[in-house]
Amino acid sequence: MRAATLTAFGTPLVVHDVPDPTPGTGEVLVEVLATCVPPYADEVFSGERRYPLEPPVVPGVGGIGRVLHVGPDATRLQKGDLVWCDSTVRARDDALTPDITLQGWSSRGEGGARLARHLHDGPFAELMRIPTENAYRLPAGTTDLARWSALAVHTIPYGGLLAGQLAAGETVLISGATGNLGSSAVAVALAMGAGHVVTPGRNRKVLDLLVDRFGARVTPVELTGDEDTDRAAMAAAGPVDLVLDLLPPEAPSSAARAAAMTVREYGRVVLMGGVGMLGGPDLALPYPWIMRNSVTVRGQWMFPRTANVGMIRLVATGALDLSPERITRFGLDQVNEAVAHAAAHGGAFERTVLVVQ
Structure with missing residues (x-):
């Protein structure tokens, strides 16, 4: 697959061929369709924000994708489903205070860093593997996926x-x-x-x-x-x-x-x-x-899992209207231009989106 990789802080992202991710038990393989580029992405990639990313890494924060493969633990999710991929990954071995990583973006503490090393890469790529519980089905008939990728915001x-x-x-x-x-x-x-x-x-x-x-x-x-x-x-x-x-x-x-x-x-x-x-x-x-x-x-760092369901409902019902937002789309090969554009156009209701497929 093609992916954009941060090889070192302070260097441009490199778009190249990398091995396809292989999902394990409890994971889903997703074809990435659209992902929103944060306005401060350039500050992360330069090292200015001192995020605990470990290059080389395929970065990004969540996105819209289509399910290609599900594991045996999935009872409702199916191949072909259009999903929102939440980047907030929680360890499964502590229900009270789980370690957390933002897949492809950041982490909290040593436990979060260990989790990030397992689910290392984010959505600036054609394919991404995510935990089963981080895939949220979108309503039937959902269109304008670049606009929906603003769920990350x-x-x-x-x-x-x-x-x-x-x-x-x-x-x-x-x-x-x-x-x-x-x-x-x-x-x-x-x-x-x-x-x-x-x-x-x-x-x-x-x-x-x-x-x-x-x-x-x-x-x-x-x-x-x-x-x-x-x-x-x-x-x-x-x-x-x-x-x-x-x-x-x-x-x-x-x-x-x-x-x-x-x-x-x-x-x-x-x-x-x-x-x-x-x-x-x-x-x-x-x-x-x-x-x-x-x-x-x-x-409050990020949000509970149930917030993904609530947010999808707010958008699907029209309670939260995304139509006035200004969307600028870039292809994967234009990722560095997208990062620069996001930095220069990070105002109210401005979205820079990588349209991967």
């Missing part, structure tokens, strides 16, 4: 909103709302029934775009960079029931703190972004404020 904030127990009618503040993941979170929160979404950011153009797309249920807040001023402006748009932070690694912890501290008494804060991953001060939320206001603060 939308399922992440969906997991955060589920972790924060977002209820219909509530007000949620999306910290980082003008970014690629943050703008997705706005759309997903509204699809889940949020009554009101507060969208702070410094990009006026994107703030206006969010209002144009979603109307009066969105309240934009243009940030100044001053922590106290910005906290007051965000709080004035409340009361805020839930804060979901999706700020990138380069964002200062003060921006995340200002957003978190807008939540109401008994409110919830979910941290899913990259703040602090490149160094800098800690988040430093005040102990008395958390305690006296009975605020719940939790981290």
Whole structure:
């Protein structure tokens, strides 16, 4: 098969012939059809983000594929099924705290690294083997697979909103709302029934775009960079029931703190972004404020398995409308152009997609 391989950090991906993957028991072989290229892929491949990938590796984060082979443990999945391939792989030998790897992308701890060495390669290839439980059938008649590959983006904030127990009618503040993941979170929160979404950011153009797309249920807040001023402006748009932070690694912890501290008494804060991953001060939320206001603060990496089913339903029913998203397609042989394009076009509702077959 043809695949795009990261041979070393800081070098272009190499598209070449490699051996076909051989699925084992409990695994599925999938023909990759479309996979979304993250806007920060160039930062991963350069080594800037210091992800625990071990080159040589075929990278990528999930995708849409067609099943070519299933093992004896599959009772409903069949050859020919169109599936969403979730990259979040969990070890099967600990139900309470399983080790996790993002196949072809990242991992957590030594256990996750061991798992990554077994399921090493991702979807920047014609074929990929994945665990049986990571293949989710798409509805019959699904078309425009490049657009559906954006599940790789939308399922992440969906997991955060589920972790924060977002209820219909509530007000949620999306910290980082003008970014690629943050703008997705706005759309997903509204699809889940949020009554009101507060969208702070410094990009006026994107703030206006969010209002144009979603109307009066969105309240934009243009940030100044001053922590106290910005906290007051965000709080004035409340009361805020839930804060979901999706700020990138380069964002200062003060921006995340200002957003978190807008939540109401008994409110919830979910941290899913990259703040602090490149160094800098800690988040430093005040102990008395958390305690006296009975605020719940939790981290969330990725999402539970059930989130894949929920997200597919949101898209299939039209609750989450993917049609306004701007899709740019590249072939596998154009993978380096795709990575560069994704870096330059990582704004709200912009998707760069490898169409492999």
